[in-house]
Amino acid sequence: MSTAHAAPQSTKPSAYRVHFSSLPPPFVGDWNGPAWAIAPVADVCCFRPESSAHRPRTLARLLHSPEGISGIFRIEDCYVRCARTEYHSEVWKDSCVEFFVQPKPDRGYLNFEFNCGGAHLCSYIVNPERTPDGFKEFTRIPPEIGRTVQVRSSLPRVVEPEITEPLTWTLQFFIPFALFEHYVGPLGNVGGQTWRGNFHKCADESSHPHWATWSPVDALNFHLPHCFGALQFEPATANQPSSFA
Numbered sequence: 001m002s003t004a005h006a007a008p009q010s011t012k013p014s015a016y017r018v019h020f021s022s023l024p025p026p027f028v029g030d031w032n033g034p035a036w037a038i039a040p041v042a043d044v045c046c047f048r049p050e051s052s053a054h055r056p057r058t059l060a061r062l063l064h065s066p067e068g069i070s071g072i073f074r075i076e077d078c079y080v081r082c083a084r085t086e087y088h089s090e091v092w093k094d095s096c097v098e099f100f101v102q103p104k105p106d107r108g109y110l111n112f113e114f115n116c117g118g119a120h121l122c123s124y125i126v127n128p129e130r131t132p133d134g135f136k137e138f139t140r141i142p143p144e145i146g147r148t149v150q151v152r153s154s155l156p157r158v159v160e161p162e163i164t165e166p167l168t169w170t171l172q173f174f175i176p177f178a179l180f181e182h183y184v185g186p187l188g189n190v191g192g193q194t195w196r197g198n199f200h201k202c203a204d205e206s207s208h209p210h211w212a213t214w215s216p217v218d219a220l221n222f223h224l225p226h227c228f229g230a231l232q233f234e235p236a237t238a239n240q241p242s243s244f245a
Contacts (some may be wrong), residue, residue: 013215015230016042020191021063021238024070029076029152029172031061044073044199046098046216049189052210054079058097058201064190064233068176073097075116075169075201079208080154081162082117087143090126091115093205095159097171101197102225107184108138109197109225114171119154122146124183128223145182162207190198192233196228 017040025035044058061070071124075097082094092098094115102109108126127137134140153171181187199214200222211220215229 011197013042013229015194015232016040016062016214018064018069018233019155020234021065021070022236023062024067025072025172026063027150027152027172027174029072029170031059031072031156031170036061036063036072037193041145042199042214043198044201044214045212046209047157048217048220050220051210051212052208054210056210056212056213058199060099060199060214062231066236068118068174068178069101070172070174071099072172073114073199073201074171075125075171076166077116077169078166079162079164079203079206080116080155080159080167080169081203081206082119082159084115084118084155085157087146088121088140089119091121092202094119095203095206096198096201097195098202098222099173100200100222101180101195101231102226102228103180103184103187103193103195105196109228110141110183111223112149112173112175114151114153114173114196115156116153116155116169116171117155117159117172118151118155118171120149120151120173122149125223128225130223139183141179141183144233145179148176148179154198164207166200189235190233193233195231195233196225197231198222198228 039061129136
């Protein structure tokens with residue numbers, strides 16, 4: 001299995017269509033499971049030129065259900081490491097995938113960052129201008145709210161020393177709509193709405209650091225809302241499965 005992929009041209013993706021599912025997919029991290037069959041694939045393939053030669057193949061999928069957003073990543077990787085285990089630790093320095101999302105154009109965005117061991121962080125960011133403390137205007141989502149984000153990785157909590165051989169790992173997450181509403185206000189029926197967002201892959205402190213996005217960024221910085229792509233939420237349909245058995 002090769003994990004070296006040529007960087008494609010950085011063209012703006014048209015949009016990602018978030019299909020509706022009456023139930024969230026089973027929380028088992030199965031990329032090929034029947035629950036995910038209706039979900040389009042987002043290719044996280046726009047690598048920044050500052051990256052090393054390592055180009056891990058990274059794919060993502062989203063679905064929405066009445067309670068929230070389900071997502072899953074699949075990564076064909078190597079040089080994988082994971083040292084952080086605590087909520088709000090510096091997970092982006094490990095082998096990491098991320099989902100940034102802005103539900104409303106006149107409000108801030110939320111960043112959900114997950115290392116390959118399943119540790120995560122999330123914040124609500126209104127002004128992403130960098131400061132010594134993080135950003136000019138932001139709120140770290142406290143643990144009692146952050147723990148409502150469910151995360152499941154196929155890898156152990158700690159991967160140290162670094163695994164240099166090729167491997168494929170998955171990470172599944174679920175974010176309740178209630179978390180978004182705590183920061184941006186009532187969402188209403190999300191079916192038919194268009195949000196904005198991006199998917200990322202990074203590993204700042206691996207032996208082969210890299211920075212990739214679904215929607216290309218114009219600087220080595222993932223916190224650029226003007227570079228987000230469109231996330232189009234499809235309305236609920238009548239013929240959705242009542243189970244995935």
